[in-house]
Amino acid sequence: MRKYLRVWFLLSIATFQSFFVSRFGAGLFLLGKMIRFLFFGLFLILLLSRTKVLAGYNIWQIILFYLTFNLIDSATQMLFRKVYRFREQIVKGGFDLTLVKPVNSLFNSLLGWTDILDFITLFPLAIMIGFTISKIPEINFIRIIYYLILIINGLLIATAFHIIVLSLAILTTEIDHTIMIYRDFTGMGKVPINIYAEPLRSFLTFVIPVGIMMNFPVDALIGALSFSGVLIAIAICAIFLSLSLFLWKYALRYYTSASS
């Protein structure tokens, strides 16, 4: 475990340095991310200022849904940025070099590139979440613990999905958009999934559990999710993680080292 922490730390330092090579581009990307975050947030505030309530949630609760989504999304992108480059490795045969290294190939493929731009956004997000929580009444210690547990749970489900994307890249080299499709679906969690009609809502809860990843933490915090709901979320996370690891091991057997 200590060895892997050290490897991750060294890889992260190396990738952080690479951002300084193209400071202008990195600055523009960061600016773009901030504009996107602010504009959609302002759009939600503008809507809620007129309608007061959306799907039964008030303005502070909706803002908390949006901020929690951004926290999980940014943390996921910060950790798993290398997944976006994985298909290229498979198509060109570069994955061979990962396989021969004395480090777990899944660890390397998932966590080999830490995105500093998303890392920078995490701290302001955490502060904004703290401020928003202070505006919501009837929040107690237990609910905050549930909230934190379910955020970790959401991150683990996101990990499972990234492992599935890696596996699919090995099994079928044709898919280019898989990770972006995943992001589009998780993007539906910017707002409470209660706004979506059936059967899309069930799809977003059980098939691609965007609701469990992005909405359950806030639902637990505001008292809209029972203890059994928390347990169900953890169980679904465990199932997804096990399935993704099984798929990864299965996919590795079909790696053909094309073009190498």
Next chain:
Amino acid sequence: MKKYFYIFKNSLSEYFAYRLNFFLWRLRVIITVLINFFLWQAIFQSNKNVFGYQEPQILTYMILITLIESVVLSTQTQKVAYEINSGALSRLLIVPINFFTFNFIRDLSDKTINTICAMIEIPFLLIILKPPVYIQTNFLWLILFVFTLIFAAIIYFEINMILSFIGFWSKETWAPRFIFYILLMFLAGNYFPLDILPHPLYQIFLLMPFSYLVFFPLKIYLGNLTFSFVFNGLVVALLWIFLLWYFMYFLWNRGLKVYTAEGI
């Protein structure tokens, strides 16, 4: 003219070579539209009238974004930046074709295949979602709608070519494009009609080219507008077309002077 037909045909063939990728791209367009559609539908569950709009108008606006994405916002011009940076532009400079017509035709093939898909997707969405929609029956508004779509496609082509020409001076072409796409999503009216914004902000937005890519054509489709709004909009859109056209050629001529065919 025949050579441009073959450029069109070959560009079209590329989509059939990577069918799954194209299918997934269309799926992405639909997902984005669905997020906005359901968000607005949820808002109208407790309100009959929001920001002066009724439910059929807004839901029609959101569904027609699928068409706008295909007719206006689909492009191949991002390839130009790569061609400049990789030196592949040299190949295009020595063949007897007009560089801008070549790119316009390449864009046209992209728009054609995407529009055909949108024409299938929109009825499909209407059958599945069964939303209350606003069907424009006034022929004048429909003609104006087509005109504004053409204006929007030209403006979008010009902006994208200008962004690609950054490649003459820098390898950082993707970051400015990323910023442009994000601004486009909000300032063009992809998430909401721009006239729900505070009035002074809305007036500023109307002076920008973004408004004429999505908001203005869709507003025309919905109809019931004053003559001055339509006239002013068409004049500002035309002004942007000419300004951007001049700037695009200016950058092209300047860029060619510094182009070194690096990468060949």
